[in-house]
Amino acid sequence: MENQEYSVGLDIGTTKIVAIVGRRNTHGKIEVLGVGKAKSLGVHKGIVNNISQTISSIRAAVAEAQTSSGVEIKKVTVGIAGKHIRSLQHSDYIMRENPDKFIGEDDIDALKEQVKKLVMLPGEEIIHVLPQEYKVDSEGEIHEPVGMHGKRLEANFHVVVGQMGSIRNIARCVKEAGLEMEALTLEPLASSEAVLTKEEKEAGVAIVDIGGGTTDIAIFKDNIIRHTCVIPYGGGIITDDIKEGCSIIEKHAEQLKVKFGSSLPDMEKESTYVTIPGLHGRPDKEISLRTLAEIIGARVEEILEMVNIELKAYGAFEQKKKLIAGIVLTGGGSNLKNLRQLANFITGFDSRIGFANEYVANDKNQYLKGPEYATSIGLLMESLKIRDKKAGMPEEVIEEKTAEPETDMILGAAQVAAEEQTVQKKRKNLTFGQSLMEKVKKFFEEVE
Template identity: 85%
Template sequence: MKNHEYSVGLDIGTTKIVAIVGRRNAHGKIEILGVGKAKSLGVHKGIVNNISQTIQSIKTAVAEAQASSGVAIHKVTVGIAGKHIRSLQHSDYIMRDNPDQYITEDDIEKLKEQVKKLVMLPGEEIIHVLPQEYKVDSEGEIQEPIGMHGKRLEANFHVVVGQMGSIRNIARCVREAGLEMESLTLEPLASSESVLTKEEKEAGVAIVDIGGGTTDIAIFKDNIIRHTCVIPYGGGIITDDIKEGCSIIEKHAEQLKVKFGSAMPEMEKDSTFVTIPGLHGRPDKEISLKTLAHVVNARVEEILEMVNTELKAYGAFEQKKKLIAGIVLTGGGSNLKNLRQLANYTTGFDSRIGFSNEYVANDKNQFLKGPEYATSIGLLMESLKIRDKKYSPEQPKPEEVVNEVPAKDETSAQITETPEFRTEEQVIAESGEKRRNKLTIGQKIMESVKKFFEEVE
């Protein structure tokens, strides 16, 4: 199998590191070739705090993915999160040298590169420059300017920024694990790729990815990314609360949370208890599930209130910015019992649990169905998009574009041309072809007129 026929997503999370190898099948769905998973030992709240342990965990996950897929892994698309992430809105423009030529992908890249030169706070670096809407000369609210004519190209951007040190640490871990980083993607954006539908992004939706160390949020409206942020609390802090509140070890606290934890105490019975084995001959401990639910509820409500604050900061409660599709909960923390009902009550928006199995073609064991794999599959999808763009077999060669222009119908040529693949030389060549076509048509008319007069005579 050639390298460009498959892609790899690498999720460096707080609790686990997952490597997923996959490719796109003939129906456009993702075929998973192999999965590798390792316990994350060197990451805290989305930030690498132990380089050597993180490198070892990455190597373990990648080795398992290689063994199960049977392919060698070289390039990976990596996710990034952490409390150091912030976002801002920015507008910028460029003046085009030749407004007679239409706008191409190169013009948009030039505008993006200009935005990337923005002066950030000391130690910060731009991760993403995401166009929201464009303005060409005096025409605004344009979502796709490619193919249009204009002198001034302007756009509103959603700019995602992170700490340079954290970004460098992730890059170093990936490099020293023997891998090349194909792309660095904000984790909530990756999760949104795998669990949100186009209709939800159009209507307005917030994805809330509750991971082990962080809760990542991305808000979409009119198919445009409007807001992103990272809350430095996740499922791990709930486990810590259970450990402290019930005076048990972390291993038992995690098991309690996963198997019996509930976000709504009123849904639990007072008479239901669970027994925790004592340590080294000490007596067993009985814990009420209602008490457990109270401990869980206190922390989950705090996280959801922070989510609510971010929704208000965006303006989700205003009529024009209202999130018609509500909230999509994903990540391992969304497996918590009754979380959806509590989210409905706390935020006032309808919510659902986001699964990525809709995009996966061969999930026979259903283990990838869990929302905890949403980010990993989203990173794989992002990697596939990069590969598709780079190795697209449909991308015509320059000479093919010129040959596609019909000689008989000039109007048809204008409709069927593909602007993003045309260069300045092609435009000049095509213009010459049109002039030749016009001359040929004129000659035909003259011949018809001559023939008519000859027949009359």
Template identity: 85%
Template sequence: MENHEYSVGLDIGTTKIVAIVGRRNTHGKIDVLGVGTARSLGVHKGIVNNISQTIQSIRAAVMQAQTSSGVEIRKVTVGIAGKHIRSLQHSDYIMRENPDQYITEDDIEKLKEQVKKLVMLPGEEIIHVLPQEYKIDSEGEIHEPIGMHGKRLEANFHVVVGQMGSIRNIARCVKEAGLEMEALTLEPLASSEAVLTKEEKEAGVAIVDIGGGTTDIAIFKDNIIRHTCVIPYGGGIITEDIKEGCSIIEAHAEQLKVKFGSAVPELERDSTFVTIPGLHGRPDKEISLKTLAQVVNARVEEILEMVNTELKAYGAFEQKKKLIAGIVLTGGGSNLKNLRQLANYTTGFDSRIGFANEYIANDKNQSLKGPEFATSIGLLMESLKIRDKKPGSVPEQEMEVTPQAAAETSAEVLENSAEETQEKSPAEKRRKKLTIGEKIMESVKKFFEEVE
């Protein structure tokens, strides 16, 4: 099978690493060719803390995916999360020299570049600038300024910031595992691709991805990303609490959480017990399911209160910013029994579980339905988007353009027809419009070239 026929998403999580291989069929759905999973041994709360172990886990997952799919994996689209990711809101503007000319993508890029000059904390770097709404002179709430006239171009931006060292560590692990990184994508954005509908993004929705080490949040309103953040707690800390509270080993604590854990103690009976085998001839231990639920509930409520804090920080309880579609819970942690009911009560928003196989055509045995696959499927979808934008005759650096490429190219053609003396060619302009992953990759590649 030729390399261009398939794409690969690689989710480097805290508890597991997933490699998923797929291609788009004639109906626009995704045919999954193979899946590989491996225990993640070198990642803590979304951040690589052991290079060699992470490389081994990546190799194991990729090898399994290659065996099940029958294809050789060379390029992967990788997710990035971790507690080092943060976001902020910023407004900025530029004064255009000639207001009689159309506003072009060059003007928007100039405005973005100005935002990227913001001074960050030591070691931090702006990894993406997402325009939200524009204002031209005195006219506000403009979503597409290209082709319009004006002197002052202003915009509100959602700025995503992260530690460049963490990005380089991920890039090194992928490279030394014998793979080429096609792009980097923020994990909550990847998960949203897999489980959210366009209607939900327009109405207003928060995706809460509860992973093993972190809980990732992304808020959408009017089809625009409004807020992102990473809470440094996930399902792993619930397991840790069960281990300490019930005085059992971690493996038994994880099994208890998965099979019998509940987020609402009131729905469990006092008379129901589960038996845990004793260690090395010691007597078995009986644990009440109600007691187990009380331990789980305490930590889950804490995580949901942090989610509530982020919703308030965005303004989700204001009428204008209200999340009509509520909350979508996904990630492995959302498998916890009665979590949806507790989320409804804690946040006041209606919630649902986001299943990850809506866009999968051949998942007849429902093996990919679990919300724990949301990020990896979202990364696969992101990789397929990049491949879809790659005509065979176009050089690679010109292929990978942003989702707005078609509209932007049309605007450039309009501008070029009005100004025949334009200095930059359309090819040069397309070269500038890289996705977030490609911009990060350019920086990472430059770093490794300097090191070598």
């Protein structure tokens, strides 16, 4: 089987690394061919802190995915998150030299390039510029300005910023594991692809992905990404609290959280206990489920309060920006009992649990239903989009130096200009992950 027929999503998380191999069936749904899973040993709060251990975990997950799918994995689409990711809103404009000529993609590209010149903090780099709404002269709230006439072109942008060092570490781990990184995708955006509907994005919705080391947030309104952020706390810190509060080992703390954990202490009876086996002949320990819920609830409340702060920063409580579709909770942390009710109470928005199997056609045993696979499936969907886009534009992919059909120039200088315009058009059509990969590849070429 050729790898070109299939796509692979690789989720490098804090607690686990998941590789999913899949393809699109005739009905447009995703057919999962194989899944590989390995414990993540070299990642802390979404950031690689041990290269060799991360490489070993990636190899283990990919090997299992290859065995279960029967496909040789060469290219992967990888997610990026971590506490170093932040976003900001920025408005900018350009004055067009020829207002009589209609606005084209080159004008939008020029505006984006101007935004990329913003001065960031040391070590930071702009990795994504997302236009939201445009304004041409005095006319605002324009979503597609191409073809319009005007002198001043202005836009509001959602700018995503991250540490290039963290991006290069992920790229190195993937490369050392014998894989080619097809694209990098922001994990909250990948999760949103897997669990959100178009109607929710139109009405206004916040996806809250509670992972092992971080909680990723992405807010959509009018089908436009409005806000993204990463909170450096997740399910792992809840496990640590249980370990310290109950004086037990981490393995038992994780089992307690998964099997008996609850976000609402008032819903648990004080007289109900669970017994933890003692270590090396020591007596067993009894822990009240009410006490366990109090420990979990305190930390979950703190995380949800941070989510609330981000919602307020966006303006979700204003009438114009109100999130009609509320909140969608996903990620492994959303499996906690009574989490949805607590989220409703703290944020004031209706919430639901986002399951990742809505777009999967062959998940008969519900293996991928768990919200912990939302990011992995979202990355697979992003990889399939990239492959479909390449398949749909053969002329631009096959040959960069073919002049555009509408260009009728024979002279050498004009031909060069046409070639440059075609190359720029191809670059414009790259996804965020592909454009970011160009930077990463250029970095490695310079190092070598």
